[in-house]
Amino acid sequence: xxxxxxxxxxxDARPSLGSSGRRWGEDGIRALLLVCACVSVLTTxxxxxxxxxxxxxxxxxxxxxxxxxxxxxxxxxxxxxxxVLPLISATLLLTFWAAVIFIPFGLGTAIFLSxxxxxxxxxxxxxxxxxxxxxxxxxxxFFALVFFTPFLQDIxxxxxxxxxxxxxxxxxxxxxxxxxxxxxxxxxAVPQDLRAGAYALGATRFHVATxxxxxxxxxxxxxxxxxxxxxxxxxxxxxLIAAGxxxxxxxxxxxxxxxxxxFIAATGVGDVPxxxxxxxxxxxxxxxxxxxxxxxxxxxxxxVRRYREVYE
Amino acid sequence: xxxxxxxxxxxxxxxxxxxxxxxxAIADRSDPAAVAAVQVPPVFQVTGLSVTYGSHLALADVTMxxxxxAVTAFIGPSGCGKSTFIRCFNRLNDxxxxxxxxxxxxxxxxxxxxPTVDPVEVRKLIGMVxxxxxxxxxxxxxxxxxxxRVLRRKDELDGRVEMALRRAALWDEVKDRLKTxxxxxxxxxxxxxCIARCLAVEPDVILMxxxxxxxxxxxxxxxxxxxxxxxTDYTIVVVTHNMQQAARVAEMTAFFSVDVGEDGQRTGVLxxxxxxxxxxxxxxxxxxxxxVTGRFG
Ligand SMILES: Nc1ncnc2c1ncn2[C@@H]1O[C@H](COP(=O)(O)OP(=O)(O)O)[C@@H](O)[C@H]1O
Ligand SMILES: [Mg+2]
Numbered sequence: 001x002x003x004x005x006x007x008x009x010x011x012d013a014r015p016s017l018g019s020s021g022r023r024w025g026e027d028g029i030r031a032l033l034l035v036c037a038c039v040s041v042l043t044t045x046x047x048x049x050x051x052x053x054x055x056x057x058x059x060x061x062x063x064x065x066x067x068x069x070x071x072x073x074x075x076x077x078x079x080x081x082x083x084v085l086p087l088i089s090a091t092l093l094l095t096f097w098a099a100v101i102f103i104p105f106g107l108g109t110a111i112f113l114s115x116x117x118x119x120x121x122x123x124x125x126x127x128x129x130x131x132x133x134x135x136x137x138x139x140x141x142f143f144a145l146v147f148f149t150p151f152l153q154d155i156x157x158x159x160x161x162x163x164x165x166x167x168x169x170x171x172x173x174x175x176x177x178x179x180x181x182x183x184x185x186x187x188x189a190v191p192q193d194l195r196a197g198a199y200a201l202g203a204t205r206f207h208v209a210t211x212x213x214x215x216x217x218x219x220x221x222x223x224x225x226x227x228x229x230x231x232x233x234x235x236x237x238x239x240l241i242a243a244g245x246x247x248x249x250x251x252x253x254x255x256x257x258x259x260x261x262x263f264i265a266a267t268g269v270g271d272v273p274x275x276x277x278x279x280x281x282x283x284x285x286x287x288x289x290x291x292x293x294x295x296x297x298x299x300x301x302x303x304v305r306r307y308r309e310v311y312e
Numbered sequence: 313x314x315x316x317x318x319x320x321x322x323x324x325x326x327x328x329x330x331x332x333x334x335x336x337a338i339a340d341r342s343d344p345a346a347v348a349a350v351q352v353p354p355v356f357q358v359t360g361l362s363v364t365y366g367s368h369l370a371l372a373d374v375t376m377x378x379x380x381x382a383v384t385a386f387i388g389p390s391g392c393g394k395s396t397f398i399r400c401f402n403r404l405n406d407x408x409x410x411x412x413x414x415x416x417x418x419x420x421x422x423x424x425x426x427p428t429v430d431p432v433e434v435r436k437l438i439g440m441v442x443x444x445x446x447x448x449x450x451x452x453x454x455x456x457x458x459x460x461r462v463l464r465r466k467d468e469l470d471g472r473v474e475m476a477l478r479r480a481a482l483w484d485e486v487k488d489r490l491k492t493x494x495x496x497x498x499x500x501x502x503x504x505x506c507i508a509r510c511l512a513v514e515p516d517v518i519l520m521x522x523x524x525x526x527x528x529x530x531x532x533x534x535x536x537x538x539x540x541x542x543x544t545d546y547t548i549v550v551v552t553h554n555m556q557q558a559a560r561v562a563e564m565t566a567f568f569s570v571d572v573g574e575d576g577q578r579t580g581v582l583x584x585x586x587x588x589x590x591x592x593x594x595x596x597x598x599x600x601x602x603x604v605t606g607r608f609g
Contacts, residue, residue: 119409193446197506199407201459201513202436211462216449 048290055287058280067284073247073263075281082281084288086247090164090257091292094239097168097253098175098232099225105172106179106228107214107221113180114187115209133177141241144170149242162244162256170242171235175228182227186220187213219304226300230293236261260289352380353420355517355547356401361415363396363405371396371580373415376566383539383548385558385588388568389603393580394551395443397568398519400424401549402438403431436463439510443522445502447494447509452477452486455494455505459513472512480508481538500531507538518542520550524557536561555604558588565591567600 059067062082070083109129113122149166153159159166190213198208214221244256245266258266264282272278354377363371371393378384378401386394396405403424405411417424424434447455456473460466473490477483482504486497494505503523510518520539524532539548539561552558558565566585570578584591584600595601 191446193442193444194448196404196407197442197446197448197509198458198462200402200404200435200440200442201462201509202432203458203462204432207462211458212448 051283051287051290054280054283058277058284061277061280062284071249073258075267075278080277082284084260084285086249087258087260087263087285088288089249089251090239090243090247091233091259091261091289093164093251093253093257094168094171094235094243094259095229095232097165098172098235099229101169101172102175102179102228102232103225106176106224107183109176109180110183110187110221110224111209111214114184115205115213129177129180132174133181135174137174137235137237138241140170140174141167141238144238144242157254159254160244160256162242162246163254164243164250164257165253167238167242167256168232168253171232171238174235174238175231178231179224179228182224183217183221186217186224189220190216223300223304226296226303230296230300233292233296234261234289235259236265240265260285260292264289354378355380355420357416357418358400359416359418361397361400361413361417363393363400363414364412365408366410368577369579372571374582376582376585378547378549379564380547381543381545382563383543383550383561384564384566385562386549386551386566386568387553387555387558387603388580388583389570390553391578391580392568392570394568395521396580398440398521398549398551401517401519402435402440403429404435404440406431436513437515438517438519439513439515440519440521441503441506441510441523444526445499445506447497447502447505449493449495451491452494452497452505453490456508456512458509463513476508476512477505479511479542480504481534481541482508498531500527500534503527503531503535504538507535511542515546517547517549520548522551522553525553532557555592559592562588564588567591567595567597567603569599569603 067082067084069085070081071085072081072083073086074081109125113125117125144166145161148170149159149161149163152166157165194212194216195208198212203211239259240262243259243262245258245262246256247258247263248255250257264285267278267282272282356378358374358376358378361371361374362369374397386397388394396411399405400413400417401419401424405413413425419434419438422429448458450458453473456476457469460469460472465472474483474487477486482501485501486505494502497505503526507518507523524535527535536557539550542548550558550561564585565588567583568580569583571581572578584595584597586596590596591600592604595604
């Protein structure tokens with residue numbers, strides 16, 4: 001028995017398992033990190049409160065059913081009308097045209113990068129995509145207005161200066177990198193074993209991509225689409241610059257129409273008096289937009305969970 | 313090292329003696345079919361095959377024949393290039409950008425590495441089962457139907473799937489749940505599913521890279537039984553690091569080892585290739601003897 005054992009037995013020098021004093025540094029860091037985490041939560045709460053308060057006041061003056069089902073949006077005219085459907089329809093149409101672009105091109109880019117591109121090509125293409133993702137949306141907006149729409153007019157389409165299809169397609173192009181990058185990450189997570197297994201059965205590269213890699217990465221691909229749809233719904237500057245500010249229900253993509261976000265931006269920078277009904281419309285539409293995005297997010301988490309493939 | 317031709321002569325002159333010396337574990341190979349198989353032309357003739365990964369020579373100058381409708385085993389320490397070598401038979405090394413294969417592999421009479429050969433066509437004839445069971449995250453049915461579907465052999469698909477699962481000795485266990493996800497099967501069942509998936513393509517050769525090393529003993533013996541079953545119709549090449557397994561299932565065994573160069577580069581070489589019983593009882597090369605007795609002792 002060593003002296004240490006004897007000491008332990010006697011209980012003289014029994015080591016303490018309790019804290020050897022408060023670690024102030026540790027507590028300080030913890031508090032700091034908590035503040036960081038709280039900033040976004042508090043901001044979200046603040047936004048909701050700031051939205052809901054004036055929105056409630058708005059709905060004291062305007063019937064909720066009239067707001068949701070009304071087909072005429074004319075808050076600044078007399079007699080005014082507060083049917084939000086024109087703004088919603090323009091928003092969904094822009095999203096539709098964006099999706100027509102980003103769904104195939106985003107996935108195609110991801111498949112190309114993950115399954116076809118040689119390392120050299122990848123090294124060039126990936127940064128190029130990142131540059132595309134880094135271009136400010138206002139640049140895309142002007143690109144749509146002064147280049148893309150005139151181009152479509154030149155090839156014989158009867159577009160108005162402000163139009164849905166030009167804005168929607170450019171929003172779609174803007175979102176290609178988002179879809180490609182998230183989808184490609186999901187594809188990179190597909191085990192190499194599965195690819196080898198498919199090739200060993202005599203599958204071509206195309207079969208491996210479409211029948212093994214894409215289905216296995218499906219949840220990630222869906223997630224990328226949902227994120228892109230959310231961003232298309234909320235896209236403001238491109239819609240404002242290229243699709244205009246006229247609120248109307250139209251299914252003709254050659255015409256322009258104001259989306260929810262475009263309306264909010266246009267009215268917000270205009271000189272509507274604080275507290276007026278016109279001012280409160282901003283918040284009512286903002287709340288509607290918020291509900292849309294929230295529903296998309298809930299929907300996406302559900303869908304992603306449902307399609308998540310388990311690779312052991 | 314015995315070349316294919318020398319071996320055939322040796323086999324022809326004294327087959328009875330050879331078979332008398334068989335260990336109990338290898339005895340079931342004494343059926344005449346196996347002996348007769350020696351006269352059939354080889355399925356593969358490998359000549360001077362080397363594989364490099366970038367600048368690393370991983371496998372050097374392998375020359376051997378693979379016998380038809382028999383099991384050929386590759387044994388050797390890990391890292392000696394067994395997987396690299398077996399992947400040469402179905403051009404799977406093509407998927408590794410840094411890999412470069414030189415030398416010749418004749419499949420029946422055709423050069424597998426001739427520029428006119430399409431690797432996709434090669435893999436339809438030469439199937440492969442991997443070390444870790446790799447079923448697709450799809451239903452059991454869709455796994456087996458994968459090959460026939462991509463090869464556009466969709467007539468009688470149900471029949472093909474059933475046949476393949478029966479041949480892989482899995483049908484009775486899964487026939488009531490063909491639509492469930494393959495990942496819900498046990499490891500051993502998953503591996504038999506991978507074999508079924510390979511059989512559904514109706515290959516000529518089945519390559520197996522340590523097909524049982526990730527499995528429990530019962531599943532392992534199920535896979536070994538399956539190899540016995542299948543070798544009447546298929547040529548089987550199997551990598552294993554389990555020597556008893558090689559002794560149990562294989563007619564022919566190749567022993568690979570690693571040569572370490574002055575620069576420390578580790579290169580796989582074929583040390584000895586012969587009848588399995590010769591490799592295990594009277595190997596010609598001391599390295600084989602050391603490895604075999606070391607592992608058995
Ligand atoms: N994909 C690869 N890329 C680079 N080197 C590899 C690759 N696969 C195997 N090697 C190298 O080739 C050698 C042989 O490996 P392998 O064929 O897997 O041996 P074994 O199957 O006998 O264990 C090893 O040195 C290994 O590092
Ligand atoms: Mg290996």
